[in-house]
Amino acid sequence: DAKTTQPPSMDCAEGRAANLPCNHSTISGNEYVYWYRQIHSQGPQYIIHGLKNNETNEMASLIITEDRKSSTLILPHATLRDTAVYYCISRGSQGNLIFGKGTKLSVKP
């Protein structure tokens, strides 16, 4: 079972920041948190991952709380092409990624 929980859906205005929350209170101290997104009928696309420190790359920023029980993915300037299902993911025992139901982000003009 997924160790992460996310809101099922969110809306965001184009050009504004999209903040996607994730609760992962049961992951262990050495488990990374991964974020992927899936645009309709495509394979998941890697966004970012983190352990303790906040992370930033060309796609997004990841803010992880000090107690590691939750994190927030930030898309600083959302575009219509960012409309997708965003998954906050932990890793399984086989090294696989455990997908929950994700958050369906709708970016609106």
Place this chain on the structure above:
Amino acid sequence: GAVVSQHPSWVICKSGTSVKIECRSLDFQATTMFWYRQFPKQSLMLMATSNEGSKATYEQGVEKDKFLINHASLTLSTLTVTSAHPEDSSFYICSAKLADSYNEQFFGPGTRLTVL
């Protein structure tokens, strides 16, 4: 960046036939590949873990004799759906993990299987 391809991207077959899906890592070696299945409006569910040169590890409820996995090289894994039935219609997605890397994992574009 690392690229994973799948072939075919979509396939329609008759009930009772077998279908082979290929997953290739194009510019890196993958000691481990994962096969997922995604039904409409649902999330990805792991079917099996494929390690190069050894037998695949299947998740509970996934029939190993029905979903044959072969990982003969560091860049290719195949999934064969044998005696396909309409309930096997789904979106099949593979991912590949970089050798000697714990974190890097890349997904293919998926294969849409429709069994008539």
